[in-house]
Amino acid sequence: MERIAFIYGDIFIYWHSVILTCGILTAIFLFLAFWLDRGGKLLSGAGAVVVSFLLSIVLSRFIHWYSMSSTYASFHTAMTDYTTGSFALMGVFIGCILAACLLRLFKVHNKLLTMLDSMALAGACGIAVGRLADLFTNADLGMEVGFSTGLPFAYPVVDMLTGETTYRLATFMIQSMVAGVLFLVLMVAYFRRRQGKCVLPEGDIALLFILVYCASQALLDSTRYDSLFFRGNGFVSIVQVLCTVGVVVSIVCFSVRMVQNRGWKYGYLLIWLLIAGSLGGAGYMEYHVQRHGHQAVFAYSMMTLCLAAAVLLTLIIHRLSLRKLKFAA
Amino acid sequence: MQDGNVAQPANLGRKILNGTFGAVGATVLLLLAFILAGVMLFASGSAAGTASSTGDQLLMDSYDMYMTNEISDALDGVLQIDKVYWLNDSNVIAPKPNPECYGRTSDPSSLQWLLDEAAPLIDGQELLFSLDVELYPDTEVIYYLDETIFCISWRILMDQDMYTFSEVFIAHPSQFRRYLADDTYGSSKRYYGSDMAKAVNAVSASNGDFYQFRNDGIVVYKGEVHRANANADICFVDDQGDLIFARRGQLKDQKAAEAFVEEHNVRFSIAFGPILVENHKAADIGAYPLGNIDGYYPRAAIGTLGKLHYLQVVAGYTPDPRPTPNIWQFAKKMESFGCEKAYALDGGQTGLIVVGGEVQNYLSYGSERVVSDIIYFATAVPDGG
Numbered sequence: 001m002e003r004i005a006f007i008y009g010d011i012f013i014y015w016h017s018v019i020l021t022c023g024i025l026t027a028i029f030l031f032l033a034f035w036l037d038r039g040g041k042l043l044s045g046a047g048a049v050v051v052s053f054l055l056s057i058v059l060s061r062f063i064h065w066y067s068m069s070s071t072y073a074s075f076h077t078a079m080t081d082y083t084t085g086s087f088a089l090m091g092v093f094i095g096c097i098l099a100a101c102l103l104r105l106f107k108v109h110n111k112l113l114t115m116l117d118s119m120a121l122a123g124a125c126g127i128a129v130g131r132l133a134d135l136f137t138n139a140d141l142g143m144e145v146g147f148s149t150g151l152p153f154a155y156p157v158v159d160m161l162t163g164e165t166t167y168r169l170a171t172f173m174i175q176s177m178v179a180g181v182l183f184l185v186l187m188v189a190y191f192r193r194r195q196g197k198c199v200l201p202e203g204d205i206a207l208l209f210i211l212v213y214c215a216s217q218a219l220l221d222s223t224r225y226d227s228l229f230f231r232g233n234g235f236v237s238i239v240q241v242l243c244t245v246g247v248v249v250s251i252v253c254f255s256v257r258m259v260q261n262r263g264w265k266y267g268y269l270l271i272w273l274l275i276a277g278s279l280g281g282a283g284y285m286e287y288h289v290q291r292h293g294h295q296a297v298f299a300y301s302m303m304t305l306c307l308a309a310a311v312l313l314t315l316i317i318h319r320l321s322l323r324k325l326k327f328a329a
Numbered sequence: 330m331q332d333g334n335v336a337q338p339a340n341l342g343r344k345i346l347n348g349t350f351g352a353v354g355a356t357v358l359l360l361l362a363f364i365l366a367g368v369m370l371f372a373s374g375s376a377a378g379t380a381s382s383t384g385d386q387l388l389m390d391s392y393d394m395y396m397t398n399e400i401s402d403a404l405d406g407v408l409q410i411d412k413v414y415w416l417n418d419s420n421v422i423a424p425k426p427n428p429e430c431y432g433r434t435s436d437p438s439s440l441q442w443l444l445d446e447a448a449p450l451i452d453g454q455e456l457l458f459s460l461d462v463e464l465y466p467d468t469e470v471i472y473y474l475d476e477t478i479f480c481i482s483w484r485i486l487m488d489q490d491m492y493t494f495s496e497v498f499i500a501h502p503s504q505f506r507r508y509l510a511d512d513t514y515g516s517s518k519r520y521y522g523s524d525m526a527k528a529v530n531a532v533s534a535s536n537g538d539f540y541q542f543r544n545d546g547i548v549v550y551k552g553e554v555h556r557a558n559a560n561a562d563i564c565f566v567d568d569q570g571d572l573i574f575a576r577r578g579q580l581k582d583q584k585a586a587e588a589f590v591e592e593h594n595v596r597f598s599i600a601f602g603p604i605l606v607e608n609h610k611a612a613d614i615g616a617y618p619l620g621n622i623d624g625y626y627p628r629a630a631i632g633t634l635g636k637l638h639y640l641q642v643v644a645g646y647t648p649d650p651r652p653t654p655n656i657w658q659f660a661k662k663m664e665s666f667g668c669e670k671a672y673a674l675d676g677g678q679t680g681l682i683v684v685g686g687e688v689q690n691y692l693s694y695g696s697e698r699v700v701s702d703i704i705y706f707a708t709a710v711p712d713g714g
Contacts, residue, residue, distance in 0.1 A: 021367070028362055046358035053362055070544075070556060071515035141518060162422065162528050225699060226517040234542030291678065291694040293521075 003137075016133045023130025031122035034190070035115060044109035052099040052119070057082065059098070060091025067228035067238055088228055089127075090242050096123065113203030120209035121190060124183035127213075131176035141225040142169030143296060171220045178216045182209060199322055201257075207250045211314055214246035215307045222286055223300065235290065244279070251275060251314050258321035271313055278310035414477050414709035416503040418551050418596060421512045423504075423530045423707030426473060430708075431685050433469045437462050437483065443472060447479040450498040454635040457666050458483060458496050465491055465647075471684050473532050477709040478504060480533040482684040487644075487662075489651040493690035495533045495641040495682050497706045502570030502637065504709050507537065507550065507597040509702045514548065514555040517541075519699035526683040531705035534683040535641040536629060538601035539675045541701035545619060546600025547575070547586050554590055557583040561619055562602030564672040568594040570637050572670045574604050577617075599672065599704065605630055605660040606671035614656055620673060622656035627693050629680035631704065632663055632671030639706070640668060643680045643690040674704075 006013040028049050035045040058079070064086050065078035072078035072085060096119045104112040135155065145154040145167050155170035186205050193200040221227050221239040228238045251272075258268070282303045289299035394415060416423060434440065438460045444451070458481050464470065465484040472481045477500040484493045499505060508529050510518045519541065526534035540548050546561035547554065559581050565573040573593055580586045589595070601619055604612045614622065627645035634640050644654055644662065654662065656673065663671035674680065678693040679700055688697065 025363070028359075032359075043354045043358070046354070046356075046362070049362045050358045068515060068517055071517075159528065164528075225519050228517065229542075232543055234539070290698065292696045293698060294696045 016137050019133035020130050023126045023128075023133065026129050027122040027126025029122075030125050031118050034118035034121050037194075038111070038114045038118065040109060040111055040114060040118070044103060047108055048099055048103055048115060048119075051103060052096045054095075055099050056092040056095030057087070058091075059095045060087035060089065061085065063088035063091045063238060064228065066231065069231070088238070090239055093123070093242075093246075111202075113201075113206070116203060116206035117190075120206040121183065121186055124179050124186060124209055124213070128176050128180035128183055131172045131179065134172040135170075142171040142223045143225065145169050169223050171223055175217070175220055178220075179213065182212050201322075203253075204318070207253055208315075208318070210246045211250035212311060214243035214250075215311050218243040218247070218282070219300065219303055219307055222289065222303070223296075240286065247279070247310065247314075251317065254314060254318045254321050258317050261321055268317075271317060275310050275313045278306045278313065281306035282310070413501070414711070415501040416506070416707065416709050418503070418506070421508070421529065423506065423705075424710055425530045425712045426532050426685070426708050427475060427710070430475045431471070431473050433471045435464065435469045437464065437470050440470065440472070440481075443474060443481075447474050447498065450474075450477075450479045450500060452498075452636075454498075454638050455667065456481075456496060457494065457634060457640060471687070471689070473685065473708075475708055475710050477501065478532055478706060480684060480706060482533065482682065482689050484689065486647070488654070489647070490644050490653050491647045491691050492662075493643045493645065493682050495535070495684055495689065496634070497533050497639045497641070499570070499637045499639075499706055499709075501709055502568060504707050505566060505570050505637075505639065505704075506707055507566070507599070507702065507704050509540070509550055510700075514550050514553075515541075516701070519701050521697045522679075522681050522700050522703050523683045523686065523688050523697060525700075525703045526705060527686045529703075529705060530707060531683065531703070532685070532708055533641065534703045534705035535631065535643070536675055536679045536681050536700055537702040537704045538599045539679055539700050539702065540600055542675075543619070546602075547580060547598055548600055549586070549590055549595050549598035552590065552594075552596055554583060554586045556600075557586040561600050562604045562617075562672070564599040564602070564604070564631070565590070565593060565595040566597050566599075568596055572631075572633055572672060574607065574670070574672070576604070577602075599631070599674065601675050602673055603656065604671075605656075605663045605673050606632060606668045609664065609667075609669050611657075611660040611664040614660060617656070620656065620676060625652040625655055626677050627653050627680045628656070628659040628676040629674040629682075630659065630663055630671050631674060632666070632668035634667055634669065640666060640671075641682050642666070643676075643682050645680060645690050646693060647691060675700075 003015045004012050005015040005018050031049065032042070032045050035048075036042060061078060061082065065072055065075060067088070068086070069075070069078075078085060097116065100112055100115045100119060103109055103115075109115060141157065142155075153170060154167040155173065156165045157168045158165050186209060189198070189200055189208070190205060192198045218240045221237055221243070230236045230238060230241075255268070255272070285299045285303040285306065289296055289303075292299065394413065398413070432443070437458075440460060444456070444460075462483060462485060465486050468484045470481060470483045473479070479498040480495060482493070482495040484491055486492075506529070508525055510516045510520055510525065520528075522534065522536050538546065540546070540556070544556070545558055546556070547558065547563045548556040549565065557580065559578045562577050563575045563580070565575065567573055573595070575589065580589055603614050603617045603620075603622065605614075606612060620626075627643065629643045630641075632640045632642065642663065644659055646653065659673070660671070678696075678698045680690065681692060681697060682689045683703075
């Protein structure tokens with residue numbers, strides 16, 4: 001149930017909309033601040049904001065239409081009428097990356113990696129704020145939780161048909177916390193780089209954000225009862241697949257740099273195998289929890305361990321890839 | 330140097346121009362961004378699926394039922410007028426079953442009294458359930474009986490598989506219902522079948538077609554055609570509670586489906602299949618795209634044994650897994666149960682029967698999976714009746 005924040009005559013403004021807008025504005029301001037701080041131009045920054053906004057809306061609507069086409073009268077209606085229907089957050093990520101690339105392609109700026117870093121930092125904080133919006137709706141449909149009736153683990157969700165209250169895993173709250181912690185950690189890295197205390201190439205902040213956020217999101221999406229699935233196969237979640245792609249991209253980028261900077265070593269094979277094993281273990285646990293829903297606690301614990309291991313191993317690769325740069329500096 | 334002195338004013342001018350242009354451009358773009366963000370402020374959330382009435386029609390419907398039954402009470406002892414209860418599809422939640430009408434026993438032979446009491450509903454029809462049935466070890470017969478519904482559920486071992494039955498007699502066709510998650514076609518939400526059965530006060534429920542999982546078939550809900558793909562056999566349920574089948578490819582598009590729905594007063598459809606039994610005979614099943622028909626998986630089906638007389642069946646694993654029937658074997662079984670019509674539902678881990686809020690069959694992998702829909706039978710006696 002939507003909770004009303006303000007009423008002006010016939011106009012109702014909901015808390016959900018207020019907090020979501022705050023999240024968007026937070027992201028915009030932080031992006032511009034970081035962008036300008038790193039030597040970007042205000043015009044290109046503002047352009048990136050507008051293009052990202054527009055692309056994000058279109059792409060997030062497209063992803064939602066792809067998965068839930070039956071909820072729209074037609075593709076045309078889905079892509080032209082934005083007053084109804086829903087959106088997929090993953091589309092925002094793709095929209096922002098695409099916007100940065102397009103502006104670079106058209107030579108509006110020449111700092112693609114810096115822009116992506118700024119977007120990543122801003123996005124982390126924007127998500128941390130924006131996700132709190134759904135604490136004021138019934139949209140947070142995580143699995144039912146028996147061990148807690150309070151935040152941060154459980155949130156009361158009222159069934160619109162029966163009026164019954166069930167306590168469900170507060171996935172959006174947890175997502176907000178993860179994004180918030182990630183923002184703080186990346187901010188520390190950003191300022192240390194700014195002060196010359198560490199060597200962190202441009203683009204690394206974006207890759208680290210993608211790595212950690214996507215790993216956490218792959219887990220959290222599994223706990224939801226309203227995930228978006230691929231057409232014709234209701235087992236495979238679109239978010240989980242895109243998150244896996246994001247994690248793999250980070251691993252590949254760091255690995256390539258590691259080999260370039262340190263030369264080939266057979267020991268790397270062990271790390272990659274361990275990462276592959278961890279990701280495979282997480283994938284198996286996803287299958288396991290779909291089949292054995294009553295073992296959700298075990299499955300999600302194992303999935304968390306596997307994903308954490310994959311992230312840690314990737315961070316080791318990242319660290320190794322920096323060593324040569326540090327010595328060179 | 331002269332060149333440098335001449336260049337300075339031009340560079341300065343360019344800087345001013347760029348700076349002004351940049352500032353104006355940035356301001357305009359940022360303003361646009363804030364306007365777009367501001368639009369979000371007035372974007373209201375969509376109301377979740379709440380029960381909606383058709384207003385006057387629902388009111389008159391309830392009034393008719395109320396008056397009929399009040400007259401019956403008033404003339405009690407003078408004139409015998411049977412009370413009639415029915416449900417309206419606009420009422421998402423059915424009346425709550427009376428807990429005192431439920432019962433269970435491990436001795437089926439002791440249930441003659443139950444069959445005698447249910448005689449008005451059974452109306453002389455032959456039951457699949459028999460008093461001398463040999464139950465699956467450590468299982469019970471579970472039943473529910475009130476004025477409008479008689480449901481009896483039991484499990485047996487047949488061909489090394491556990492067959493779970495729920496045989497249902499209803500007084501009015503409206504008691505055979507379908508529920509989509511959140512009462513909304515296309516909702517992204519999924520719930521456990523047992524949770525949905527409890528939410529709608531089902532006396533006996535089974536999984537449906539899991540329509541959300543795939544784009545096949547024709548989906549009709551509350552008389553409205555929502556999807557019209559002709560690539561599955563369809564089971565339509567009309568306002569008389571009869572099953573009407575349409576074969577794959579028969580209704581080629583939305584228009585054909587809508588015309589069919591209107592012609593036959595269809596209330597809802599199930600889109601999985603194939604058709605198992607027609608006119609008391611096992612159907613001739615060829616290649617079929619859904620349900621791994623030649624594999625050995627748990628199977629589920631809905632069938633009719635007579636007028637307002639239904640059979641929900643799950644042929645599944647025992648705790649000691651054995652091969653379960655392929656679709657042809659299952660069709661033969663449904664024929665042997667005496668079904669005049671039978672239609673396959675989504676099987677595998679999706680297949681389940683819920684009576685009184687309890688899952689009756691042994692589940693694949695030992696656990697339910699979240700699904701998008703159920704079909705169920707409900708009492709029509711108002712709450713507290």
